[in-house]
Amino acid sequence: MLEEKNDNLSRQENEADGNLENNATASDQFQKEHLEATPETEPSDMPAEDNVVVPAEASPTDTAMDTKNQMALDAIADTNAEESEDETLKDRHEISMQDYDTLSLEQLVEELKNLVSNEKVMSFKDHIEEVKKAFLAKYNHLVEEKKEEFLAENQDPTEDFQYHSPLKTQFDKFYSQFRDTKNTHFKSLQTNLKTNLENRLAIVEELKELINPQENIKDTLKHFNDLRERWKNAGPIPKDKYNHVWNNFHFHVENFYDYLHLDREARDLDFKHNLEQKQKIVARVEELVNEADINKAFRELQDLHRIWKEDIGPVSREHRDEIWNKFSDLTKQMHDKREVLFENQRGTELENLEKKKEIIAKIEVLATEKVNAHSQWLAQIEKVEALRTAFFSAGKVPSDVNEETWASFKTAVRNFNSFKNSFYKDIKKDQNDNLSLKTALVLKAKELQESLDFAATTPIMKQIQEEWKQIGHVPRKYSDKIWKEFKDACNHYFEKLKEQKNEENSEEVEAFDNKKAYLETLREFQLSGDHKTDLDAIKLHIETWKNFGKVPFPRRHIEGKFNKILDALFEKLSLSKKDTDMMRFANRMDHLSESHDTRKLDNEKIFLMRKIDEVQNEIFQLENNIQFFTNTRNAKKENSIVLEVRKNIAIHKESLDVWKEKLKQLRNLKIE
Template sequence: MSTMTEESTSLPAENQEQTQITENFATEEKIVEIPSLDLPANKSDLLGFFEKIKSIASESKTAADFKKIEEAIKDARQLFVNLRSEEKTAALAKFKEENENAEEGFNFKGDEIDQKIENVLGSIREIRQSFFQTLEKQKEKVLEGKTRLLDELRKLVDADENSDPAHVNASFKAFKKIQEEWKSLGNILGPQNQTFWESYHALVDRFFSNRSIFFELLELDRKKNLQAKDIIASKLEALAKKVNEGPLPKLLKEAEELFEEYKHIGPAHKEINEALWLRVKKALDVLFAEKRQIQEAQKAVFEENLKIKKELNDLMAHHARFVSSSISEWNQASKAVLALQEQWGKLKGGVPREAGKDVSHQFWANLKTFFKNKSEFFNKIDAERKANLAAKQGLIDQVKTLTESENAADNTQAVIELQKKWKDIGHVPEKQKDSIYKQFKEACDVFFNQIREKSKGAKDAEFEGNLTAKKGIIEELKSMLSDPSLLASLKAKKEAWDAIGFVPKKNLKEIQDEFRNTWNQVIDLAKTQPKEQLAAWGFELKGLPSESKQEERKPVSGDARKKIQTLENEIATLRNNLEFFAKSKNADKLIAEVEKKIASAEKELGKLRG
């Protein structure tokens, strides 16, 4: 019995070349159309992308298809991991913020889209696993079947020495059965395929060579083989003429199917068989030459894509080292990084496998580093602003405490100092900026309003006392009408009247009218008294202020009182709000102007009170 190695040594050159061409077809990668993922992408975009990939995977028939699919989802899967990681980080930060910075009990499950993506990715893995398991089983089945068929064919050839017609007929039927089953099994994936084909062709040649009794049958069979091979050769030549019309993958697929059929046709006459083979080989060479040319052109495109991706990665690496203390500069850098990411996503076409894998890994690592650094920067800013918020809340509490004090009036300077401290504290979180300022302003307003209310109460009491004093003087003047001897004190009573301050506004006209009427009556009385009597009483009409002058002064005093109240309110308001002008960009200038207004108002107030 001959071994596989011994049988392959007698294999004709045509059969060896057929095996090589089979390998050429076997190594041809089937091109599947993979949808592109537009960047930047959110999780909903990723879910849609993975579902399309799942649909493609379900229809895929070759290992090359699944390899292409795996390459297509790699970056998208990493992007999903990055997005999920960012969400987890944000969720943890929020959890810690709500749980006094504790991580215990934190459990991040993601959302419904996360679960859907995981399920789709799991389905893709199951489809791929099932495909390769089936492929491995098919390989084992083909290997086992072809090993068995070679053993059967070898036994058939070795035992083919009986020239009995019944045996010859049975032997040929057995050979045809082996031949059909061999064809139905297909090729073995791997290096063993060539060895099996070499042994098969060697045994087939021995089968026909050793059976002289079958010459007539062989002749008929070879004529049929000749006709079948000629048809296939013509079809391959027609495909070769269409090489520039394309598409090439479709032409190669048709050529492969024709060549598979050609391999399973038995031999024709040797001379004609060689000529047919040259025709087939020449047609296939044209197709393979075009394939190599396209691959070379594709290689140049891949190299150019790699160059561009390296340039984008260099720019991304620069941003990965970015450092700044400015929020606006970080935001500008983020826009630049997202623009690079968009450029990366829009770059179509492949790259050399290993080099492309490395540069892609570096690019996404640099992108992740940038956003990690940005996150750390803003976390630091947030921490500082939260501390500032706590400090400002403390100032609000202090103002409220001073307001509740029994000696609130003595705390005015302390509140002003707190307003200065407020100005020196930095920014707070944006969403609390307006509310915390409003709380502080309201607390200060309450304090100063309380001071003003207490001051107003004291003045009201003073004015009531003045009213009582003036009523007393009027009564004393009325006493003079019944006792003229009291006229000696008239001048003193007038001076006492003028020395008394303001009275409540509601009583002003009434008290003035009563005084004027009484005064005029007293003067009229004095004019009727003898001069000697007046002298005896020590009364001198000369030198007493005229009522007309008094009447002219009183309205002015009423206006002055109103002006004094207005100035007092204005000064209190200016002092109360002085520190709040510090929020303006021109703080120093505004403060100086306000202080100048306060000084001017106090000066005018002093004149009115004097």
């Protein structure tokens, strides 16, 4: 085809299309009307030296286009201009934008890592900025909470708050990587954009100078074709210059096109080809109107607009308005469908807003519910954490209320934390008191940890441990340190006790072996028949047995075996009941004394004192009964009942003597 042309021509340009058969006079008139007007029509936002011309209207139907239609066209034009400036942005519309507010800090760091590692990182720059926004909002909120907790627990004005998170370090690393890539990219891009703009403006200037009737037409056409080729290869330019520069270039291309005396057949063929290409675009847009994926269809529509503008030339006047109106009407339909989609999204965002407002209201209620126990506060904190998770998972809200909603959420959480911290400030004094008590126990444990008086120290150390359990929490910053000191002191003592017991155990095992062997010898012992000799022999056996020493606790059953043999020997001796009972008692008390079982000795003492009281009361009652019988008139001679009572009194007195003797022995034993 002859050349690429822009369909966005003014009415004034279109009038020139009908003057192809005019001679140089018409051309001179055209130059007078268009080229000499350049200074007055120069756009205000372009440099004066650019000397470019922008048509007053972008298309034949612009004056009749409603505002909404124009907004749709402008949005597409702006996007195409931006992507023309930086070709790395062309894939960005194919990448769905996640709701990053619903992700956790860990997930946001991982998402940033994945985005930065992509080779087309500039296509993700909007995503990366959204990730950054979501991460910093959550992280700064977390830091505020940590600071409030710190201030609640630390009232020392000289201690500064510090909080470091590995997640923040990772995030800064990946974002710095993106920033370096972006800076390098834009530095290179800006240099190229400036150079390309200068080249394109120079091409426009050369194109304006081609309309010269004195020059050979063949040379002019060759020069014109060279300019078009240079234009195609000139590269991207700044997006804010894109539409102006393109419009000016195509404006002067049309001027040159109308100036040339071309045969109508060649031009009609060009018009026909351009019409066919634009009809294909219109047909494709008609299909896109019914596309289910509206965003995908709209992205393709942007590409079709770029092709319409940059790659396809004008059509004949009879079809120009019709084809453009059809294309723009379809564009408006696509824009309307997209607006409906946005409205639906807006509805979803409003639903999310209501959910988040309900969550905030619940947190505000929790910030007023007074509880008085640590366990209850843990339950309250768990509720707030669940509501926090629900807030972040609720989805996007309308952008115009996003900051307000986030601020309300932070305020609600902050109020809850302040309310919670006030409780812990109140118990701070108790924790400091607990710290003083535990510090005293640590000092006491350290004083006793080297003690070798295990019998006296062990109960004290156990009591200290029990007291430690009864004392409540201490400030967190001291908890680990003071617990370690206390545990080390206790462990040191009980390790020494364990070593001492291990040494004693070896002696006890030896004592058991000796007693076991001696028990076999004792079973073969036979009485001689001489009472005194046999009694002395039995006492010697008892003394020998005692001298063997204490046996291990699990093997104390051997003492019972020894006592059974003694009982059998005592029976054969025909000792009095009192002597037998006293010898058995003395043997048992010696055993308890050797085992240092003070609890059993004390219990035995209590038992003896109780028995003495019982027997004395019984004797007192019997003596009262005797007095009743002896005071009667017929008591000249004691009857059988009185005799029986007197006999019982004698038995009880004998029993009382035994109990008193046992108590005396026990007391002497303890004194020794």
